[in-house]
Amino acid sequence: MGETVSVGLLGLGTVGSGVVQMITDHQKELQQRIGCPVEVRKILVQDMEKERDVQVDSSLLTKDADDIIFDSDIDVVIEAIGGIEKAQSLILKALNNKKHVVTANKDLMALNGGELLSAARENDCDLFYEASVAGGIPILRSLVEGLSSDRITKMMGIVNGTTNYILTKMSKNKLSFEDVLKKAQELGFAEADPTSDIEGLDAARKMVILSTLGYSMKFGLEDVDVEGITRVSEEDIAYSKRLGYTMKLIGLAKADNGSVEISVQPTLLPNEHPLSSVNDEYNAVYVYGEAVGETMFYGPGAGQLPTATAVVADLVAVIKNMRLGVNGKSVILPQNEKKLKTAEDIDSKYFLRMIVKDEAGAFSVITNLFKEQGISLEKLIQEPLVNQKQAEVVIVTHKTNQKAYEETYNRLRDLDVVVEVKSRYRVEEV
Amino acid sequence: MGETVSVGLLGLGTVGSGVVQMITDHQKELQQRIGCPVEVRKILVQDMEKERDVQVDSSLLTKDADDIIFDSDIDVVIEAIGGIEKAQSLILKALNNKKHVVTANKDLMALNGGELLSAARENDCDLFYEASVAGGIPILRSLVEGLSSDRITKMMGIVNGTTNYILTKMSKNKLSFEDVLKKAQELGFAEADPTSDIEGLDAARKMVILSTLGYSMKFGLEDVDVEGITRVSEEDIAYSKRLGYTMKLIGLAKADNGSVEISVQPTLLPNEHPLSSVNDEYNAVYVYGEAVGETMFYGPGAGQLPTATAVVADLVAVIKNMRLGVNGKSVILPQNEKKLKTAEDIDSKYFLRMIVKDEAGAFSVITNLFKEQGISLEKLIQEPLVNQKQAEVVIVTHKTNQKAYEETYNRLRDLDVVVEVKSRYRVEEV
Missing domain, CATH: 3.30.70.260 (ACT domain)
Incomplete structure (x- = not known):
């Protein structure tokens, strides 16, 4: 059994607590897979006294990020604080201090993924972000590895659980958008401020990440044509049903002759389309490859443990790379020039x-x-x-x-x- | 750009021809991903004169496997002849000659995967077999990597396209098993001798491979309780519909308290189950993980190019490992003792x-x-x-x-x- 790998965790909110829980509960299996123990050595928190769902030794907590970034015993930093500026500066600092990074931060990866990945490569560090798109679904890995031999021509994603929940309930129970949104907020499927979900922004960020990987071009949010679901009415859904369609908020990234279009918009799919049966808060990414044809990857798009599953799977990948001495080699930067379709x-x-x-x-x-x-x-x-x-x-x-x-x-x-x-x-x- | 990687191909049937076609057509993208050219250097065939769908220089063809196994310029052997004895002896010979191997051979991997993987590890060689289960769906990789942090408690697979096609048509068109089988044979969705498909044996082999990976125990065909679809009647399907169920041939591998049951049998699923919408010749594997919950991987289970996609994705993985000097390190042998459930x-x-x-x-x-x-x-x-x-x-x-x-x-x-x-x-x- 190899030496213990030490992890520094930034943030102990929902995702951070899930990561601690998984590393604790699955220690035996993790050791079996990676050949060494894994420990969470330090955790950055805002409030040292706060009551938490997960049991952690209070001596692990710190309010000073430098206690993690400059701890030479820490090999891997997991970023779970969210947001842009602070997360970005901490990730860059960690990479520049030769620490591998795992993040679930879609906002940051959509906005500045290129810069962060370049920093990772320069430092021979891994930077993995599987959890940033479609939570528990290993879609980024599938794009990069499983479908590595094919040319992807189309990706369609149901990549926002809140809007999929709302559209499913509107459709099944013949309710209005407003009524379902209210219900979803009560049940915790929608945020108190649901703007970024219902206006399609959250989905757009994920489509930027998927498109950048799938087409190897550096896309930004400005390349995505975004429309949310707020104007979808019961009548629209009723008519689409009569015509054999299902209404979904679809993130679309489609390539023709080397040019790409990216959009997020309420879309009608034939009922037989694999995405049409993806209901409630579930996510799915449909990938069409020139050779493979239709594939789809389905699972929970959010939630504490599904997201932690993806984060810890990335951690496993980092540690395997450490043991083989190949960190930083699988960082993938866009290789093609960006080309967008015209109308x-x-x-x-x-x-x-x-x-x-x-x-x-x-x-x-x-x-x-x-x-x-x-x-x-x-x-x-x-x-x-x-x-x-x-x-x-x-x-x-x-x-x-x-x-x-x-x-x-x-x-x-x-x-x-x-x-x-x-x-x-x-x-x-x- | 690195030195050319040379591939020896055993067999130029459906899968072999698809591999040649993909390596030719996607050369540019492959080079971008792996940083070096890939060439098919020699191809083992039975008949040198046969007309073929795919254009190959006749100087590449050989009837003598040793021309490939003992060619010191060949780095990777792709086995696409199928069957057991000959394929096994050639793969072992190739591994013992330090050649990495990619195979789509489910029969062989289900029967003797353990022995072959041990040989690979001893020789520091890769042995990948993604195409052996569910053709174009990168399910083995997803189990080993994407869900590496989780404990899998249940896998349910629609892993045989022929039987899924038959059950779909029986259900949609209210036809008998015999009528649909005949139609499927005419359309090429069923073999002239469909026994191994309709009796569930093909699915059982795939479940052996999935279970061995998912639960890290060495299972064999004798551990699978197998029943095919020949006795499924129109009445059974009609009654299951009335009760809200969909009839599917399901490969089930379920763990409780460390004991596993594996079966292949016609099974009723609630209509809302993600597998219930998997129709026609499509395959899907539903994986339930303790932390991640429900996930599903959907796509074509067979076909020339989908299968070739998986084979060439494995080839890409081998070549990436070659360039990093880490071949043989990702070979996974079962680590737990086999425990089967009792009734x-x-x-x-x-x-x-x-x-x-x-x-x-x-x-x-x-x-x-x-x-x-x-x-x-x-x-x-x-x-x-x-x-x-x-x-x-x-x-x-x-x-x-x-x-x-x-x-x-x-x-x-x-x-x-x-x-x-x-x-x-x-x-x-x-």
Whole structure:
């Protein structure tokens, strides 16, 4: 059995406590896998006196990060404080002091992953961040190793548990967004301030990380077209069901001829799509590879122990590398120049729901507009609105490019017969 | 850029041709990932003159395996001939000649994986076999690395595409087993001799490999309780649908208190179970970890390019290890003593369908029997059979141990009021 590996832990909140618990409870199995004991040697906390869920010897606690960064006995630093500035400065300091780093910090990795990974490589240190995307699902590893031989052409992620929970409940129980959000907050599935989840920002950060790895280009948040789920209505969901679709908040990263589009938006998927059965707070990442075809990785996207599982799996990888003397060798930096698609390059089907005047010829005015723009229609529903001289029209187009679609949408809104375009969504198939 | 890595390929059938195609088509990406060119230097074939789908220079072909095994320029041998004896002797010879080996051979790995892995370790060689289970799904890597920190308590696999295709079609189109099998053979989804698929043997081999890795015990085929899908009837599927279940051929490997049960059998899953939506020829492995909870890995279980994807991903891993000088270090041998559950340790719910005499008190005779055995019932359907003095009774039990269940089953068949027990299946939930 090798010498004990010592870990310094930054933060003892939900994730940090889970890590302590796993390292304690699974000590025997960990030793079996890595051939040496692992101990948490010091823990950075804000409040030394606070009551905690997890049992830790108070002598391990410190309020001074330098006690960890400059402890020459500490081999690996686990960052679990979250946030940007402080976490970043501590990770850089740790790397520059030749400590390997494991982090679950998606905000930071999405924002400054490139810089941190370069620092890791320069210092021959590992920097792993499996837990930053889709919690307990080993998706980053699968992209980098399992699918290393293939060319990925499309990734679609349900990478935010809160919004998936909300959309699932809206769909199953025919409830409004507001009602479900309130319920989700009561149950702890949504934060008191849910903005970053429901506006799609959290998912966008994860898509930046996935896209950067999957396409080996350095993407940033500014490359992601983001839209949340706040405007999704019960009617939208009811109509999509009638047409055989399931509504999901999808992070999409799609490559064609070397150019990539990245977006997060409420999207209609055919019911048979593997992602359509991913319900409640679960996450899944669907990866399409040129050779392998369709694959999907499913599991818990958050939660104390699932996240800790990913963090400790990264720790195992670091320690295995230490024992082989190969740390820093598996740090992967983007190798291709970033190329983003233009609106002309983006092809998709679209769903549009609108209120039109219920008068002779109204419908043909609309279909003529689509025809003029070269967009053919795949599905159509027209229904009179009771007691009003209006009808509701729902259209699903065949594939068209985004430019033609946006133009059509704008002209549609100017049509006399169109009272209002109530909603529109992207429709994605395989 | 490093020196070219040379590969010797044993076999140029479906998998072998796919490997050649991927190494050729993805050369640029492979070089980017591993930092050196990869070439297929020699290929063992049976017939030098045969027409092939893939373009290969005829000077690469040989009928003599020694041309590959003893070529000192060849670093890695890819075994794609299948079968047991010859493949085994060639792999051992290659390892003993310090060549790393990648194989897709599930039969061999299930039968003699331990011996081959020991030989690899002794020779400081890698032996990878990701393609042997669930084709394009990187499940072995996920077990060993992504979930390395957790304790796995249950694995359930849809690991045979042919039987999943058959059950899906039977269920969706209300067809008989025989009709669908015939159709599947016409379409190439089932072999001319489908025995090993439909009798569950193919799935059993994969479960041996998964269980050995997941529980770090050396299992063999003799440890798997195997039953195929040939007796699954349209009526069974219709009743399971009515009760909210989906019928799947499930490879189950479940651990409780350090003891493991392994089986392959047609199983009823609740419709909401993630595996219930895995349709057609797709495969998926559901893994339950103590900390992570539910995860699932989904993708193509077979096919030329999906399998080649896994083989070439293993090749990439071998080459990365070569460049780091750490080959043979990630070979994992079972570390725990094998412990199998007894019938008393196996807990499950069960589905039973039987024909009973339609006479007063018949039903209570049956329910009394279950009560005596301490088995309570969760769901019940009783339906008179038209024009017969008989009724059909379908029962789903609550959880019970296998011993009590088998005893009940045997006594049930002896009951006067029971005409025939038509079928019985295990019911698995989370």
